[in-house]
Amino acid sequence: MRVHFKTLGCRLNEAETESWANDFQRQGHQVVDDKQTPDVLVINTCVVTAGAVRKSRQLIRKAHSHNPKAKLVVSGCYATLNKAETEGIEGVDLLINNQQKDKLVELTLQNIDTSIMPALSTQSGENTLFSRGRQRAFIKVQDGCRYRCSFCIVTKARGDEKSRKIKEIVNEVNAIHASGISEIIISGVHLGGYGSDIDSNLHQLVSALLEHTDMPRIRMGSLEPWDLPENFFQLFTNKRLMPHMHLPIQSGSNTVLRRMARRCKTEEFRSLVQQARAEITGLNVTSDIIVGFPGETKDEWQQTLDFVEEMNFGDLHIFSYSKREGTKAATLPGQVDETTKKSRSKTLHALASELKLHTLKALIGSEQSILWEGKKKNAQDSYEAFGYTPNYHRVKTPIKKDALLSNTITHSKIKSLDGSMLAI
Numbered sequence: 001m002r003v004h005f006k007t008l009g010c011r012l013n014e015a016e017t018e019s020w021a022n023d024f025q026r027q028g029h030q031v032v033d034d035k036q037t038p039d040v041l042v043i044n045t046c047v048v049t050a051g052a053v054r055k056s057r058q059l060i061r062k063a064h065s066h067n068p069k070a071k072l073v074v075s076g077c078y079a080t081l082n083k084a085e086t087e088g089i090e091g092v093d094l095l096i097n098n099q100q101k102d103k104l105v106e107l108t109l110q111n112i113d114t115s116i117m118p119a120l121s122t123q124s125g126e127n128t129l130f131s132r133g134r135q136r137a138f139i140k141v142q143d144g145c146r147y148r149c150s151f152c153i154v155t156k157a158r159g160d161e162k163s164r165k166i167k168e169i170v171n172e173v174n175a176i177h178a179s180g181i182s183e184i185i186i187s188g189v190h191l192g193g194y195g196s197d198i199d200s201n202l203h204q205l206v207s208a209l210l211e212h213t214d215m216p217r218i219r220m221g222s223l224e225p226w227d228l229p230e231n232f233f234q235l236f237t238n239k240r241l242m243p244h245m246h247l248p249i250q251s252g253s254n255t256v257l258r259r260m261a262r263r264c265k266t267e268e269f270r271s272l273v274q275q276a277r278a279e280i281t282g283l284n285v286t287s288d289i290i291v292g293f294p295g296e297t298k299d300e301w302q303q304t305l306d307f308v309e310e311m312n313f314g315d316l317h318i319f320s321y322s323k324r325e326g327t328k329a330a331t332l333p334g335q336v337d338e339t340t341k342k343s344r345s346k347t348l349h350a351l352a353s354e355l356k357l358h359t360l361k362a363l364i365g366s367e368q369s370i371l372w373e374g375k376k377k378n379a380q381d382s383y384e385a386f387g388y389t390p391n392y393h394r395v396k397t398p399i400k401k402d403a404l405l406s407n408t409i410t411h412s413k414i415k416s417l418d419g420s421m422l423a424i
Helices: 013-027 050-066 077-081 083-087 098-111 154-158 165-177 203-214 230-236 254-259 266-278 298-311 338-361
Strands: 002-005 040-045 071-077 094-095 136-140 183-187 215-218 242-248 284-291 313-322 367-377 384-390 392-398 409-413 416-418 421-423
Touching: 002 013, 013 040, 013 098, 013 136, 013 183, 040 050, 040 077, 040 098, 050 071, 050 077, 071 077, 071 098, 077 083, 077 154, 094 266, 136 165, 154 298, 165 203, 183 203, 183 338, 203 215, 203 230, 203 266, 215 242, 230 266, 254 266, 254 298, 266 298, 284 298, 284 338, 298 338, 313 338, 338 416, 367 392
Parallel strands: 002 040, 040 071, 071 094, 136 183, 183 215, 242 284, 284 313, 392 421
Antiparallel strands: 367 384, 367 409, 384 392, 416 421
């Protein structure tokens, strides 16, 4: 059976999709791209914004249109929160909600008639990441969130916190490393809360991965700036733990943060970042900002701009507030108009680009360990390889057409800056 995957949304969705791909392959099925006439299409959907909902619907319809004979399996947050709507989309054969995700492969094989599908070899092939053009593996260690930020619909879709056991995660990472993968990204809905339900914590998990695996590069996914275990930053003295932390603050105004029901004030965030930068050499701190949250005044917006500049983030994910029915924020007064959102977003993007450029310029002349992930042909009919530094800055270098650099780690000197990308 030929299986193809399409994924929208967060790194946790990516981790789940990778896990499904490996499970299908272990049971003798083949992971293919959509041009190879898949027998089954699995779509992992997203609901974080109204735009994500729209893209999820479009992706389902497009997938069926391009492969009308394929059986269509839909999962993820959009499908979970919009069951009737999803099942009503033409072509959908099976909906698997978030609470059933761990059994997606089993449920697919049980509920979809595979008797008409061609039998394929049951021998395992290359790691499914390579077949999908990926060199990093997302490892899902935790799901769900105990907190209820007023803008977030994902916690409703994902449910209560549930952590995987450390031994299980260690075994998965060792298997992935044995298949040739050189970097993992530890992912979860509320990653900092890992272990709250199994009498463990994130410090214990990362310590175990550093001690019981030989994975060359271990990277943290998005971490809420609270609930971090004591002495967590000391783990980064091990150079296999990459010096990059994505700490979503969402706003630089304490009054906005209060309306968001966030558990961190700007003063606490500032102190956390200062401590992290003092203890972790070469740390790159990135963050999320929501623009135009309900009631956001000009003064509050200026506070956010000032705070972002002060924090000197290496990069920002910027989102215009999207009203999500079923959240408290959707009922708040003072909904900001779209014109104001677009204007503020444009201003923040410009500031973020300036800060990122400043960060990248500081790296020129430094020696960096680079994991190369792929190559492409440029307009001059020559080739370039692309990769990432330990602190998650993208790098490129010219290569020969037949050069085999993908999924290798090299130590190179950063020579220049090409736009928003480092070059060697």
